[in-house]
C-alpha cells in the first residue's frame with residue numbers, strides 16, 4: 001500500500017524548506033516592473049469587469065478570482081481578447097471538479113493558498129553564494145557533470161554573470177531569424193505576433209479541456225512560442241535550457257509550437273538538473289500543430305523535486321500536452337524521461353487528422369521512494385493510413401508507483417490505421433508497484449492495433465550475474481536499467497540521451513541494497 | 514609448500530533456512546582440475562554459488578580460503594575481481610545490454626581491481642576477436658544483448674568465451690556440457706584445455722563422464738546430499754557411469770573427503 005504524500009498547509013514554504021535558501025531562477029531584468037506606470041494607464045482603459053486591482057504589487061494575493069486574472073493580464077499588458085479568454089477559462093474552471101480517476105494518492109492543492117502571480121524576484125533575494133545552498137543539491141550537480149558555473153544558476157544563487165547568456169542568446173537568435181523562425185517567450189509573442197497566437201492558442205487544448213488545462217488557461221504566466229515557417233528545417237535543437245537563465249517559466253507554463261508545411265523542428269524541454277522550485281503545483285499546457293509534411297519532435301527530461309525519501313514535499317506535475325497532425329504526412333514525436341516530481345499526471349497525445357500522418361510516444365518514467373506517476377498517451381486516429389507507436393518503460397523502485405494509462409482510438413474513417421503499443425514495467429524491490437491501463441477502441445475494420453506488455457523484476461539473478469563478472473551492484477543496476485530504456489533513449493537527441501542516462505543513475509542511487 | 518588455490522573446510526550453507534551444504538571439504542591446488550558429480554539436487558550448483566558469493570545463500574559454518582585470503586569476507590564482485598569465475602548452469606539474459614558492452618565493463622572492472630590500466634576500445638576488440646576464435650564463437654553474437662536469444666549451446670560457449678576474456682585463477686564450470694552437441698562439446702573442452710595452466714585451477718561440475726574424456730580431471734568427487742561422499746581419480750567417473758550413484762560406496766572414515 002502506498003503512503004499518502006504529505007503536504008503542509010503552505011506548499012511554498014515547504015518546498016523552500018526542503019531546499020534551503022529558497023529562490024527561483026531569475027531573470028536579469030524585469031521589463032514589467034519598469035513599465036508599471038504605463039501598465040496602470042492601459043489597465044484603466046481596459047478595465048471593465050468591475051473590480052479593482054493594485055497592479056503596483058509584485059505579487060497577487062494568494063487565491064484566485066477574476067481580479068487575480070485581470071492582474072496577471074494587466075501585468076503582461078495583454079490584449080483584451082486574451083484577458084477575455086482567460087476569464088472564460090476561469091469561469092469554466094469554477095464549474096469543474098478536480099479529477100480523481102488517476103491511480104494517484106495525494107492531498108489536493110489548496111487553490112486559495114497559491115500565489116498565482118509573482119513577479120520574478122530581484123537577484124538580491126536568492127541565496128548569496130553557493131555556501132548557502134544545500135550541499136546535497138550541489139553533490140547531485142557534480143554527479144550529473146554540470147559545469148560549476150551553472151550550479152549557481154540552477155540553485156538560484158544571486159549571481160548575474162553566471163554564463164554568458166547574452167551572447168549565447170544572440171548568436172542563437174540571429175541564426176534563427178535568418179530563416180524566419182520565431183522562438184520567444186509566449187508573453188512576447190502575444191505582442192510581436194498576435195495574429196499567430198490568436199489563431200492557434202487553445203485550438204489543440206481548448207480552455208475547457210480538463211481541470212488543470214483550464215486552470216492553466218486562466219492563469220498561465222509564461223512559456224515558449226515557436227513558429228517554423230513553410231519548408232524550413234530548424235537548423236538546431238531548440239531548448240528551453242537557453243531560456244532558463246533569462247526567465248523562470250513559473251508553474252503555469254504554456255507552450256505553443258507551430259510547424260508550417262514541410263517544416264521540421266526538434267524541441268527540448270527541461271533540464272536534467274533537479275531544478276530548485278518553490279512552487280508545489282505545476283500545471284503546464286503544450287500545444288503542437290504540424291501542417292502537411294511537417295515534423296515536430298518534442299523531447300522532455302523532467303526532474304523536478306521529487307520530495308524526500310519519506311515522501312514529504314515534492315512537485316505535483318499535472319501537465320496537458322497534445323499535438324495535432326493536421327496536415328497529410330505530418331509527424332509528431334513525443335519523447336519523455338520523467339524522473340522527478342512527487343506526483344506526475346501527464347499524457348502527451350497525438351490527434352492524427354491528416355492522412356498518412358504519424359504519432360509517436362516514447363516514455364521512460366521512473367518512480368523512487370514515494371513518487372507516483374500516472375502517465376501515458378492518447379493516439380486518436382482520424383485520417384487514413386495513420387500510424388502510431390507507443391513505447392512506454394516504467395521503472396519503480398522504493399515504494400514508487402508507476403502507472404501507464406493509454407488510449408488508442410481508431411475512428412471510423414481511419415482506413416488502414418495502425419498502432420503498435422509496447423508497455424514494459426520494471427520493478428526494483430517488492431514495495432513498489434506497476435500498473436497498466438490500456439484502452440483500445442477500433443471503429444474501422446481495416447485498422448489494426450497491437451499491444452504488448454511485460455513486467456520484470458530487476459532480478460537478484462541478473463545482479464549476481466553482473467557481480468560474478470566483476471561489475472559492482474551499482475554499475476549493474478545502471479546497466480540493466482539503461483538496457484531496459486534503450487528503445488526510448490535512442491529517440492533522444494544525443495546530448496540529451498547522455499544526460500538522461502546520468503540522471504537515471506543519480507535517481508536510482510541507493511535504491512537497491 | 515604451495516598455497517592451495519581453493520581450500521573449502523567443513524562448509525555448511527543454507528538457502529531460505531534449509532541446509533543444502535552439510536560439511537563440504539575440498540582442496541584445489543593451482544593447476545588442478547577437479548570434477549564434481551552427483552545426483553540432481555545434491556547441492557552442486559549451490560556449492561558453485563556459495564564459492565562465487567551469491568547473497569541468497571547463508572554460510573552457517575566452515576570456511577573458504579582462496580589463494581591465501583578469506584573468500585567469505587569478499588562481496589561477489591570482489592571475488593570475481595580476485596579471480597573467481599563461474600560459468601553458469603543457466604546464464605541469465607540482460608535485455609538492451611550488448612554482450613560487448615557488458616564484457617568491456619567486466620574486463621575493465623577487473624583490470625581496475627588489479628591495478629591495471631583500462632583497455633581502450635581497440636585493444637578490447639582485438640582481445641575479443643582472439644578469444645572468440647578460441648571457442649569458435651561468432652563475433653556477430655557479441656553485438657546481441659547478453660544471452661538474449663542465444664541457443665542453449667551458444668550460451669554455454671559464450672560463458673567459456675567470457676572466462677577466457679576475464680582470465681581467472683579459478684574457473685567453476687557448472688554443467689557447461691549440458692545442451693551441447695558432440696562437436697560443440699569438443700570445442701568447449703578445447704577452449705577450457707587451452708586455459709589450463711600451472712597457476713589456474715578448475716572445478717568442473719557435470720553429470721556425464723563423456724566431458725571428462727575431453728577435459729581430463731585430476732580428481733573426481735561425488736557430492737551427495739550436501740557432502741562429498743567419495744573422491745577418486747578419473748576412473749571414479751567411469752565407475753559412476755556403470756553403477757550409478759546408488760552403487761557408490763562412501764570412502765569410509767579413512768578418507769579425508771567427507
Ligand SMILES: Nc1ncnc2c1ncn2[C@@H]1O[C@H](COP(=O)(O)OP(=O)(O)OP(=O)(O)O)[C@@H](O)[C@H]1O
Pocket residue numbers: 528529531533551552553554555556557558559560602
Ligand atoms: N531458492 C531456493 N529455495 C529453496 N530450495 C532451494 C533453492 N535453491 C535451491 N534449492 C534446493 O537446494 C537443493 C540443491 O540444489 P542445487 O541446484 O544446488 O542442486 P544441483 O546439485 O546443482 O542439481 P542439478 O544436478 O539438478 O543441477 C535442491 O534441493 C534445490 O531444490
Ligand SMILES: [Mg+2]
Pocket residue numbers: 557558559602687688
Ligand atoms: Mg545444478
